[in-house]
Amino acid sequence: MAGRVFLHVGAPKTGSTYVQDVLWSNRDALRRAGLLLPGTAAAHDQAMTDLRAVPWRDPGATWTWDRLAAEAARWPGDVIISNEALGGATGAQVARAVHSLRPAEVHVIVVARDLWRTFPSMWQQSIRERRVWRFETFLRAVERGEFETFWELHTANRMLRRWGDEVPPERRHLVTVPAPGAPPDTLWQRFAGVLGIPDGLCVRAAPTANASLGAAETELLRRVNQALGDRYPHRRPYQQVVQRHLVNAVLKRRPDQARFTVGPDRAGWVLDLAEQQIKELDEYPCQVVGDLAELRPAGVRPAAGPDELNDAQVLAVALETIVGLLGHAESLAGRADRDGLLRRLRRRLRQR
Known part of the structure; x- marks a missing residue:
């Protein structure tokens, strides 16, 4: 039976590709140290689509959430399951996931990034997922409350509440993405600290972010x-x-x-949203790894967007x-x- 199971559930565009690259490229060393990554990276993705019952699940997928949970249960040490799209699970799906991993000690990890960088990244990601809306249309939908998916899947506030409410406060971990200019391995150091991975165990190449x-x-x-x-x-x-x-x-x-950012006409709106987000997270009982102040946009310099081309x-x-x-x-x-x-x-x- 697994001792602890860490669920890294998101959010997208928060350095998850870099963290997962380090984990999977050091899988054997982590296993020898007692930390298991069950299945494969593709298995984690397939298990996510099964848990969330998404309509775009690959019909040829062989991994289900229960199969992944069963492999985790057979391991006598700690386990890490990582997929940034898990954060989009509903409350009922979250309850099912956590229940399936008990009696192991389940921990939830959410990574947060400031909204100034998140908005352009999320819109671009939606285009890479076959959407066709313009950047202004996307921003207007978020501003008017017509695109709740953004808040549900890309912000730590709601994601942490859905997943975090299923485990005790001491097992909720919020990792903040460091501000630009921080040492390149800062995010990994914070993430590894939550899992108890000793420094020097994992070989880390230069961050391989999901290029924008x-x-x-x-x-x-x-x-x-x-x-x-x-x-x-x-x-x-x-x-x-x-x-x-x-x-x-x-x-x-x-x-x-x-590169592009939110236009100057919405800079104040984004800054207000950031303060609200910081306040909500500060009031939520969880372990903060990093600094909530890093969610406050710094050096805001609006740049021309794709709609102006x-x-x-x-x-x-x-x-x-x-x-x-x-x-x-x-x-x-x-x-x-x-x-x-x-x-x-x-x-x-x-x-x-």
Whole structure:
């Protein structure tokens, strides 16, 4: 039976990719130290889609939440389950998840990031998940209370209450994303401290964040999503084709991408929201790792957003992207030729 089970439930765009990369790349060392990552990273994702009963669950998925929980239960030490989309579970789904892991001592970890950086990241993520709305439309929906998914899935306040209320206060952990300029391993040090991972156990490469796109690149992808119509639906077909060949292979690799932020007309609104968020989290009984003040936007400098780009600017990026796609296609063809040659050589060797 597991001793402690740590549930890292989100939020997205809070360094989760970096933390998970360190965990999985050091899986064997962690296992020897008594900390298990059950299954695989894909298993955690499949278990999340099963728990949340999402309509876009891969029909070929083999991992369920109960299967993941059963593997965790067989381990005699501590366990970590990490998927940033777990934070979107409903209250009933959260209760089911926590109950399935008992009698182990269940801990909940939520990571929080300041709203000034969260808004652009979340909108961009929604475009990479096949949405087609403009940045202004997204912000207006959040401002008017017409997009509750943002608060439910991307802010620590509600996420921590849904998950944290299922465990005692001393087992609720809120980790804050350090402000820009902090040492690159600060987030990992904070996360590892919650799990009790000793310093030096895990080999850490440079942070491999889930690279963001610039204003023009995101706007181009938004228009591509519009043009696709019903082709490549979310989630697996879109990830296998658009995400793999357009976003990861070309758009993410473009140099000198222009970053964007919330416009100056909403700076005061974001700052007010941040103060409200800090107040609510300060009043919620949990262990804060880091500093709630890091949720207060610092050095706010509004920059031009994707909605302000003209067609000529987007066309220029589109042409460069086509050139990038041609290079990507050429490399894939070369790889296919090499693989074909190796198969023919193996076949001849077997025949001899």
